[in-house]
Every structure is written in C-alpha cells, then in structure tokens.
Amino acid sequence: MRVGIGHDTHRLVEGRPLFLGGLKIDHPRGLDGHSDADVVCHAVADAVLGAAGLGDIGEHYPDTDPRWRGLDSTRLLAEVVEQVRRGGWAVGNCDVIIHAQEPKLGPHKAAIRANLARLLGLSETSVNVKAKTGELVGPIGRSEAIACHAVVLIQPARGQDP
Numbered sequence: 001m002r003v004g005i006g007h008d009t010h011r012l013v014e015g016r017p018l019f020l021g022g023l024k025i026d027h028p029r030g031l032d033g034h035s036d037a038d039v040v041c042h043a044v045a046d047a048v049l050g051a052a053g054l055g056d057i058g059e060h061y062p063d064t065d066p067r068w069r070g071l072d073s074t075r076l077l078a079e080v081v082e083q084v085r086r087g088g089w090a091v092g093n094c095d096v097i098i099h100a101q102e103p104k105l106g107p108h109k110a111a112i113r114a115n116l117a118r119l120l121g122l123s124e125t126s127v128n129v130k131a132k133t134g135e136l137v138g139p140i141g142r143s144e145a146i147a148c149h150a151v152v153l154i155q156p157a158r159g160q161d162p
C-alpha cells in the first residue's frame with residue numbers, strides 16, 4: 001500500500017462560480033484560478049499522483065497552458081485516476097478536509113462525498129469529507145480563500161504488479 005497527500009488553496013472572489021468536489025454551490029463568490037479552481041479536486045488529484053510517485057498536477061496540467069483554461073477539474077481528477085490505474089494501482093480510500101469560513105459546507109458534504117466516490121471509483125464508505133472553518137482568523141477565517149487537504153491510499157490492482 002502507498003499513501004499520498006495533497007493540498008490546494010484558491011482565492012475567493014466576486015464574479016466566479018464556486019465548485020467544490022465537482023459540486024456547483026450557490027454562493028455570491030467563487031474561487032479564482034486558471035481552471036475552475038476546484039480546490040477539492042485539485043488536492044485529491046495531487047494526493048493520487050503523490051501516492052503513485054507521479055509528481056503533481058502542476059506538471060501534468062500547467063496553468064500557463066491555454067488548453068487548461070476553464071478546465072473542468074472533475075475531468076482532471078478522472079484522468080489522473082485513470083493514469084494511476086494504468087500503472088497497476090487501485091485507489092483504496094480518500095479522506096478530505098475542506099477549510100472554508102463560508103459558505104457553510106454541512107449541507108453539501110454528502111453530495112461532495114458522492115461525487116468524489118464516483119470519480120475515484122470507490123464506494124461512498126471509502127470516501128470521507130470533513131469541513132472546518134478558519135475560526136475567523138487568517139485568510140480562511142477572513143473568507144479570503146478556501147483550502148483543502150486530502151490523503152489517498154492506493155494499492156496494487158488485483159492481479160497487477162505496479
């Protein structure tokens with residue numbers, strides 16, 4: 001078995017839609033970035049790549065490349081999972097912490113979990129989504145940004161030798 005860790009932060013700004021874990025959340029502000037800036041998909045994808053020793057999403061999807069402008073990050077995550085699968089690995093489980101002062105994520109955690117389970121090819125019991133506020137301090141607490149931490153375990157796929 002191998003584990004990987006991922007982290008991402010994006011600024012919360014006016015005039016952008018908010019995507020977290022592939023879920024579009026109705027909110028007056030969204031995350032700024034070259035792609036759709038989905039911090040959850042980015043952190044999970046980096047954890048998957050890290051577990052397989054395949055670098056990070058910045059190497060695979062550079063933000064200087066116009067091909068990735070406005071990229072749907074669920075596509076990015078699905079492609080990363082497929083790449084790791086081709087290397088002989090299966091994703092085992094995933095645990096995520098989303099750091100956001102706003103919006104309140106309690107009502108959205110189940111839908112984000114279901115999305116991540118689908119994208120990772122896992123049952124929902126193998127995916128966990130936690131949400132923390134910034135306790136009103138720092139860039140998270142002042143609602144200037146949303147961040148995400150992710151840990152992913154991978155194991156050799158049945159009958160394969162990575």
Ligand code: MG
Pocket residue numbers: 008009010033037038039042
């Ligand atoms: Mg990012």
